């Protein structure tokens with residue numbers, strides 16, 4: 370296996386990226402695949418953060434006046450650069466976040482997809498025209514940019530989630546300030562640099578179109594995220610991460626009546642009914658539960674399987690789990706890469722201990738491939754049969770642990786079990802029964818933001834709105850009409866009648 374540092378040099382060269390200005394001693398960035406230190410970076414200070422916010426605000430004052438389709442052209446150019454550098458950027462994601470090659474590439478593809486989506490959207494930022502009750506009047510709504518959109522992102526989708534926010538925020542006429550995870554600043558530096566290139570090329574063709582400072586990057590710890598949450602210069606803050614983080618950010622933003630788009634933890638479940646195609650279900654379960662080493666917000670964490678098919682399904686899953694290829698994420702054929710760091714491994718072990726104490730039967734979960742690096746944390750995904758939905762099952766442990774619960778009776782019992790956790794991100798049902806599928810998607814069905822039929826819980830497309838309910842935070846990003854979260858709506862009433870009739874028939878003669 371080639372050393373991560375050597376690979377990093379190659380990737381940086383392919384990207385035409387110089388880390389120079391960011392290098393320092395504040396944070397050591399480790400490659401999860403071998404535990405090797407990739408680079409040291411320096412933190413932005415509180416003063417630098419305030420200066421970046423002020424500059425972004427200033428840039429917004431100009432950008433809001435640029436026609437939306439022209440703003441779309443910037444995002445199109447950025448998407449083109451991403452296409453050109455997909456292989457290198459995808460490998461950087463694998464090096465820094467530990468994703469297998471296909472998922473690293475997939476993450477960059479997701480960025481390209483959202484750029485395409487945002488480009489089309491830049492010609493579709495439309496409001497309604499509404500019938501007025503007054504003669505000679507017209508009523509309509511218009512959508513306007515908000516200002517600076519702050520983006521706080523998590524380590525596990527180091528670039529895609531930023532791009533969902535950035536592409537929409539930019540076509541909607543906003544400036545952006547990004548605080549990436551302290552565990553994955555290198556991919557953020559790379560994206561910022563590519564966006565900068567797109568801006569410079571655009572300005573070379575159409576001088577002065579993109580104001581200086583439109584996109585800012587803040588490298589550092591949570592204190593920089595806290596600064597974004599507190600700043601009145603940030604009317605919209607999109608924060609992705611743990612529910613613990615969201616709880617703090619939400620209060621800070623609400624205190625100043627800002628708008629928060631929260632994308633927080635999940636505790637996603639799949640129901641398998643007696644009519645399910647079990648082979649299809651087993652494959653979907655495996656991708657959703659062990660893919661990205663269980664480190665997706667949409668990772669499948671609870672399997673709620675009907676007692677009549679549980680033994681057959683579990684036997685098949687146990688077989689797959691034993692044979693799954695765990696190892697270097699950059700090696701072809703690997704399906705499960707490493708956990709992000711030792712803290713993630715320790716948290717997984719603690720959860721498994723608690724599961725045992727709560728009556729769970731644990732298969733797997735142990736450390737494997739220690740040969741790949743002293744500080745590289747690979748695990749065999751764990752399958753844990755639980756007697757009930759006890760405390761450990763109700764919280765998100767960010768690791769490949771799949772809790773298996775059996776249900777008897779009808780699908781209503783399974784849906785009730787699924788909904789009886791604090792989180793509400795993603796959910797799925799495997800069934801051949803139309804009635805069960807419809808019930809699952811009905812008002813009395815899954816209470817999650819994502820409810821799938823015969824598909825796993827993870828791997829959403831960018832065309833749909835993404836996000837979840839309850840402790841997942843209620844935010845929506847990416848497709849559908851999620852763009853409305855990045856704009857403000859004005860209702861306009863225009864009087865061309867020459868008289869002044871009042872609404873509701875009120876008379877006020879002067």
Ligand code: NAD
Nearest residue numbers: 523524549550591594595610611614617632633634635666
């Ligand atoms: P984390 O909460 O530790 O950190 C996320 C980001 O928040 C980091 O940039 C961090 O510096 C910042 N942060 C932490 N505390 C903060 C505070 N008090 N104020 C402001 N910023 C703060 O999360 P993580 O370990 O990087 O990521 C894993 C978590 O993210 C999981 O819970 C996962 O489910 C969640 N996640 C959710 C989604 C989603 O779309 N719902 C997507 C990806 C990850």
